Amino acid sequence: MDEQHLLSVQDAWHLVEQMNVKAVLPNVPLVIACVTRAAEVLGICDHDLYQIQLAVDEACANVVDHAYLGPEPGEMEVSCYRYDQDYFIIRVRDWGQGFDPAKVAQPLVDAPLEERSLGGLGLFLVQAVMDRVRFSFDPDRGNELLMVKRLGIAD
Amino acid sequence: MEIKTEAMKRCEVVTVSGRIDSATAPELEKVLLGLIQSGQKNIVVNLRDTEFISSAGLKALLSALMKVRKMMPPGDVVISAIRPELRESFDLVGFDRLFSFHEDNVHAVGSF
Numbered sequence: 001m002d003e004q005h006l007l008s009v010q011d012a013w014h015l016v017e018q019m020n021v022k023a024v025l026p027n028v029p030l031v032i033a034c035v036t037r038a039a040e041v042l043g044i045c046d047h048d049l050y051q052i053q054l055a056v057d058e059a060c061a062n063v064v065d066h067a068y069l070g071p072e073p074g075e076m077e078v079s080c081y082r083y084d085q086d087y088f089i090i091r092v093r094d095w096g097q098g099f100d101p102a103k104v105a106q107p108l109v110d111a112p113l114e115e116r117s118l119g120g121l122g123l124f125l126v127q128a129v130m131d132r133v134r135f136s137f138d139p140d141r142g143n144e145l146l147m148v149k150r151l152g153i154a155d
Numbered sequence: 156m157e158i159k160t161e162a163m164k165r166c167e168v169v170t171v172s173g174r175i176d177s178a179t180a181p182e183l184e185k186v187l188l189g190l191i192q193s194g195q196k197n198i199v200v201n202l203r204d205t206e207f208i209s210s211a212g213l214k215a216l217l218s219a220l221m222k223v224r225k226m227m228p229p230g231d232v233v234i235s236a237i238r239p240e241l242r243e244s245f246d247l248v249g250f251d252r253l254f255s256f257h258e259d260n261v262h263a264v265g266s267f
Contacts, residue, residue, distance in 0.1 A: 025178045032176065050207070050240045057209040061177035109249030118218055121248055122210035128247050 003132050006083065006148060013081035013089060016041055023067055023076040023094060028060045031078050035090060038080035044088060048152055051129035052088065058122035059092040059145050067096030067143070085151070092145045098137030158186050165267040166197035168235075168260060172204035175212030184215040187232075188222075196223040196230025199263040203236035213248060220253060231255070235263035 017038035021027040035056050039049045060076060068074035074096050081089040105120045127133050132148035156173035167190055175183055190198060200216065202208070216232060223230030233255040237245070245251055257263035 025181075028177045029174075047240065053207060054209055054244065057176050057211070061209075061211060064177070107248060109247075110252070111249070113221065113224060113253050116217065116221075116249075116253070118214050118221075121214055121217075125210050125244065125247060 001087070003134060003148070006087065006089075006132070007134075007146075009083065013083045016080045016082055018077070018079040020075055020077045022073045023060075023063045023096075024073045025061070025064050027076070028057060028064065031060050031076070032056055034078065035080055039088065042082055042088060042151070044149075045152055048088075048149060052090070052149055055126045055130050055147050055149075056090060056092070058126050059090075059147065061122065062099075062145075063092060063094045063096070066099055067094040069097065088149045088151055090147045090149075092147075093142050095142040098135075098143045101135050156182065158183060160186065160190065162195075163199075163264050166199055166264055167195045168199045168201060168264065170201040170204070174207040175205060175215075176207060176209045177211045180209065180211035180215050183212060184218065187215060187219040191219065191222050191230075196226050197267045198223065198230070198232045199235050199257075199260060199267075200232060201235040201260055201263070202238065202241060203259075205238070205241060208241050208244060210248075213244065213250065217250070217253070231267070233257060233263050233266060235260050 017034050019034045021030060032053050035052060039052055063076045074094060077093040079091045083089060101123060104123050107120045107124050108115055130147040131150045134146040137143045156175055156179035159170045161168045169186060220232040223232060235257045236259050237256060
């Protein structure tokens with residue numbers, strides 16, 4: 001199913017879990033635990049769950065590190081949805097400054113060590129393990145990262 | 156996440172257990188940096204009891220590898236006893252080309 005269609009049926013997404021926390025690193029494991037609960041309710045297999053946790057960790061770390069510039073941490077909202085039997089959708093929302101994902105360097109995964117750099121690994125992994133990834137930035141409604149996992153067969 | 160370090164004759168063995176995520180990766184980074192700064196450039200990272208490693212953890216390992224390889228003579232960071240789910244992430248980001256993997260500490264330590 002393409003992304004446009006999935007977005008157009010948002011009203012039919014079934015909310016499974018949601019949490020709103022301060023965007024600080026110690027809360028990232030709490031968010032992962034919340035997403036894990038949602039995934040377990042849906043019977044998602046261990047392999048898909050591992051990949052989902054990878055993506056959520058990165059998405060949250062990104063908000064913690066980059067969304068809010070001031071000394072006070074802002075908020076981060078994470079929502080997990082099921083659509084149909086096949087789709088697990090995670091939305092990570094913040095109300096800070098956005099960023100341009102196109103400006104994040106792609107890691108050179110085939111390069112030798114001398115040509116590698118430390119940047120871009122997280123975003124690359126999110127795109128590698130999730131089936132659809134969509135960023136949108138809206139100064140009024142907040143920034144949103146949508147990640148979609150097409151579910152496999154449970155182990 | 157727990158980290159234990161053990162000095163061997165020719166290397167240091169760093170045993171990580173639990174989850175390496177964005178919240179805990181800074182601790183791993185600190186331990187690795189501390190070892191390198193104190194002159195230890197041959198490091199075995201044992202991941203037998205590590206259930207999860209996020210990109211933050213991968214970055215910490217890559218950063219350590221980059222540092223030791225710049226030394227004269229170059230050191231190395233090798234991986235011991237990695238679980239399949241974690242190995243998949245390493246492969247996805249091309250770390251299978253950069254790191255040596257050993258099934259256990261005996262082989263990993265013996266490689267130095």
